[in-house]
Amino acid sequence: MRKIRLAKDRIARYLMLGIAIFTILFLLIIGLSLFFKALPIIREKSLWVLLTSVNWKPFKGDFGFLPFILSTFYVSLIAIIIALPFSILTSIYLNTYASKTICRFFEPVVDLLSGIPPVIYGVWGTLTIVPLIANKIAPKFVEFSTGYTVLAGGVVLAVMIIPLLISIMLEVFRSIPQEITDASLSLGATKWQTVKRVILRKSFPGIIAATVLALSRAFGETMAVLMVCGNITQIPHSVFDACYPLPALIANNYGEMLSMPSYESALMFSAFLLFIIVVIFNGLSRFTLIQIEKRYQF
Template identity: 50%
Template structure:
């Protein structure tokens, strides 16, 4: 009897404790949003949000906080990274799901996982050692632009490499979710493999593919160190890909912690963090809902 009681007691206590931990952890995201918002309120009280987002003048000491150059910098780096990575990642994931033999897959998959584990400072270091000189000495002269090499193009390229692993693994899952029968029917009708991929897998899965891409880039959006190391960090609206830019995460990393004496500055940087968080939140929730639907339809 006693033994039974202790076992039951353990069960009850453990389940309560686990519930508590689980509930607290899932609240973390809301706590973060609330915390950042409370701090950022200070600057939102002085200027309206559209004003802050669309003004180009960034002079913290004069109390002018225009986020426009930073937002544009972030968007440009991300768009360039998408441009470099989407075609190659889609092709690679199609190759891995449809064409590659089990042996090749078993060789390549761990390598891609390895790529995911490399820390961002190492990507940044590689960017400085390889991509920066490449852009400066070979690519930019080709187009007749003088550049230091620390520019949008370099940042976009390094970021593209960083999103390869996420993008490949998520889009692989999307392609894998296509029922085998569909593939076989298409092949039996005499379609080539590529036609099968194109008509039976890509077109009906277009939502899933877009979701995979969005998910990959919600990760890329906030990438800080690697981009910051190669993108130049000049607060201006860039007019070409060979010009330096200053993305939002780099702005926070470079200035937060030192400028605590100016409360408005502090609030402005936390507003930048809040913006990053909210953008990532919207994109990743949207993408996940689409992906979940696909999963459900298949299963």
């Protein structure tokens, strides 16, 4: 009887260990398989050409990813620029000013915002942001714009990353010891002065980490961006130009292009690129956040 119990325990332990090891290896498996799928095109064109060429003519064998990389970069940058002030202000408000009731009320708001599916954001973007840009904002700056633009992508993405930014920043602010803020307040500083001189300064690494994390989320967002960005292969020259981010490129073309091995490999290359950038960004910011959490754990 005792032996059976112990044997069961041992079997369970090894099974669990197997799952644990597989979880760690899974990251490697995804990365390697994407890399090997992308290898033919890297061999054919060299990495430098792929990353810096602007020629995208898959049927002639030209695969320049620069327009897509720049589109992704611009859209994400606009999203961060819009989202960051809102998120910082809101999370400071929730952390230092708001009463418990307001905080409890705001939690589901942030949860719901982060739970809304990308497609719904896309629908909302095409219904509100796109016409707004086409009819109201763009005519003041340029002659004509369809509204399906870098700016539209940036605005929709900004709304999508705000909940992520807020929830991480709240955690970062909470990790600041209460004694420090109390000391500042007891010396006669106002709450805002405490926020400005103590809290923001203390949580600066955390805010950077949250920003990088949100940026990597923005890089990979597909459906919403696909629906509002216009998807025209070009390097956007203003925020009122259409653009074509990397995830949208994969979503629009992958699956149909299996008849052309080099095209398939090129799309896999873009998936690999996305994977590498996101893993590096994520790794760095998560590492920073874990360090912050550790420092203030007693």
